[in-house]
Amino acid sequence: MKYSYYPGCSLHSVHKGYDISCRSVLNCLGCELKELEDWNCCGATIYMSIKRTTSLAIATRNLAIAEKEGLDVVTPCSSCYTILNKAHKYVKNSEELLDKVNACLSEVGLEYNCTVRVRHPLDVLINDIGLEIVKLHLKKPLNGLKIANYYGCQIVRPDKGFDDRENPRSMENLFETIGAEEVYFPNKLRCCGGMLMTTYEDAALKLSEEILDSAEENGADCIATTCPLCQMNLEAYQQKINKKFGTNHHIPILFFTQILGVALGLKEEELGLEKNFYRCEKLDEIYKGSLVNESL
Amino acid sequence: MKIAEIQIPGMLSRKEADLRTAFLNSVHLIPGGDKIKACIQCGTCTGSCPLSYLMDITPRELVALFRAGDIDSIIKSRTIWVCASCYSCQTRCPQSIKVTDIIYTLKRMAMNRKVYPKKFPVHSLSDSFIKSMNAFGRLNEPRLMVYYFIKTGIWKGFSFLPLALRLMKKGRLELTAPKIKDINGFRKIIKKAQEFDMPLEIAARAYREEAVGYKAVG
Known part of the structure; x- marks a missing residue:
């Protein structure tokens, strides 16, 4: 392809x-x-x-x-x-x-x-490549990793794309295939504030705080996202959010491709994991663990 | 709109009629834009909006005001600037009204008339973005932020320095602006396109209201 x-x-x-x-x-x-x-x-x-x-x-x-x-x-x-x-x-x-x-x-x-x-790569993964093929390439199942799947706005809205607009399941299905667990996460489509983080920070910080709060409260080890701007708002502004709301959020925000890459047995430098501000400890353990599917 | 300007019920002031023409001509270019006339005032848009609590005019009221003939108030509201483009309203509208796209239209009209919000400089970010992009064909974040803080106040920029340093440590800050190869061609495209983006009320006279099927009075 x-x-x-x-x-x-x-x-x-x-x-x-x-x-x-x-x-x-x-x-x-x-x-x-x-x-x-x-x-x-x-x-x-x-x-x-x-x-x-x-x-x-x-x-x-x-x-x-x-x-x-x-x-x-x-x-x-x-x-x-x-x-x-x-x-x-x-x-x-x-x-x-x-x-x-x-x-x-x-x-x-x-x-x-x-x-x-x-x-979108998520669309390609699910509909062109197919989860069967992903399973064949699975080398390190993500057993025990709890993920909050955060879609954000722009890949599911405004028009009907490759997934449902109110309850998309692409990421959940993908991560289930590779052994991870989804957490209850009602904020998965809620706006993070987008560019308002620059122009109207108070408004955006509150929206982002709600997303972090919802993920942590439901016991997620990390948030998986598909959007660069969401990743920036949720990760780089976490300190500011903690300061403003007196919270203690400390949750890694990873791109869904980074999490999938670990399961496929790819190396850290092939996934840019070192560029994230927060490390996901559980994912690191899986990363250091041995391969289960040596034949591939 | 001043009360004194209203003479006959349904009659619009000259200014309002101009706004309406510009608005309708712009809306008919949105795929499905004419659905605005089908609003049932259910309030799903306002209920879905994560930011409606910060707006002086809610999305539902915005459509109501358009129908009541008061686009002038909408343009002066902070609503169009608070919108974060999450498309929740547009997705959930039972009448398929393109609420977010309509807010874009209103934002463009406000920018053309230099009506800007107080306190949060969305238009400054937009100007900086366009300037940065037109120059190189691609966006360079540090440059965008520098332009933005020159416009809005250098002192504000200092609060971004810790974040910039953290990004730099992780090798995530590109200081040299990337430039596309065919930048001259790119600029030609923009120059030509800008001719089409004249202030709407000037470019719009040719169309009038029939395309939307919504009659502008006055």
């Missing part, structure tokens, strides 16, 4: 761990990722909410380049996933917008014909 890979800006800087682990895991499971040629920033929610045609034109530039390759685009960043999908939907839906966008793209000899599919 071959895909165009669109890492997005944050995976090349603050969230290198996600980038590294995502590539390693998908390669390990037999996918070939080809980084999209000269991709540009998708514009994120911010650009989209301020300038419409411009934001659509720059997001579509990536899609037009991918269209030439003829492959599905895989992007791990939740925001990129939503924006690229949304841009595709907008121009597909409106000839007026498509004409405008193509008028912009023709400046550099590009054209978009609305044929690209934008996918």
Whole structure:
């Protein structure tokens, strides 16, 4: 299976761990990722909410380049996933917008014909690779690891994607396959505050605190997430949250690919685990443990 | 809208009529945007919103105000800036109203008219983001934050230094901005696209209300 890979800006800087682990895991499971040629920033929610045609034109530039390759685009960043999908939907839906966008793209000899599919690695894992194959590659079952599966907003909403919008089960099914346990986690789709962490910190800290609180109260060893911005808000602002609310949160926030990578027997540097602020002790124990499936 | 401006029930002030034209012309480009007229005022949007407790106008009231002919008040509210784009309202709306996308539209209208919120500078972050991205084609977080704090107050930036240091220790801070190869082409695309993003009330006159099927009075 071959895909165009669109890492997005944050995976090349603050969230290198996600980038590294995502590539390693998908390669390990037999996918070939080809980084999209000269991709540009998708514009994120911010650009989209301020300038419409411009934001659509720059997001579509990536899609037009991918269209030439003829492959599905895989992007791990939740925001990129939503924006690229949304841009595709907008121009597909409106000839007026498509004409405008193509008028912009023709400046550099590009054209978009609305044929690209934008996918999330979680979608690829569940629907293309399949849990059977993941099980075959399992080397270190995550027995006893309790995970709070945090989806955040952008990969399940606004449009129906690869999973249910009110109760997605992809991550739960994935982690169950590799031996981990899910905890009751009613906040799995609740907003972490997103970019408000920069502009309106009080509001975002409260939202993030509720998520951390819910995960810890239900006995999770770690929170698994699919979104770079959620990971940042929940992990890097934990100290600030503790200070503001007088709490004592200390919970590791891992990307779902990092947890999966440990189960697949990948090395620490292939998963960027050292880049996280908090170590998950139980996951470290499993990591140091022996392989069960030596034959692979 | 001043009471004195209202003469006949249902009659809109000139300013409100302009706002309405701009709004409707923008909304009809959202896939399914015209559903706004089907609102049943159930309040599911407000109930689903994790931030509605901080808003002066709740999402339900926002649609009600649009229907009552008072977009002016919505544009001046803090609601459109508090929204964190979590899409809960839009997902749960039983009438499939694109609430979040409509809030984006209103945000754009407020930005075009330079109506900004007090206390939390969302527009400064947006400007910084766009500036940083237009220059390089990709985003560089440290640069974004520097632009942002130049706009909003350098002293605020100091509170971010401990976090920046922690990130740096983990090798998670890229100080040099990445630049795409075809940056000139990228800028050409933006320059062309900006022609289409003129203030809505200027670009919109050609359309009027029929596309949305919602008649603007006045």
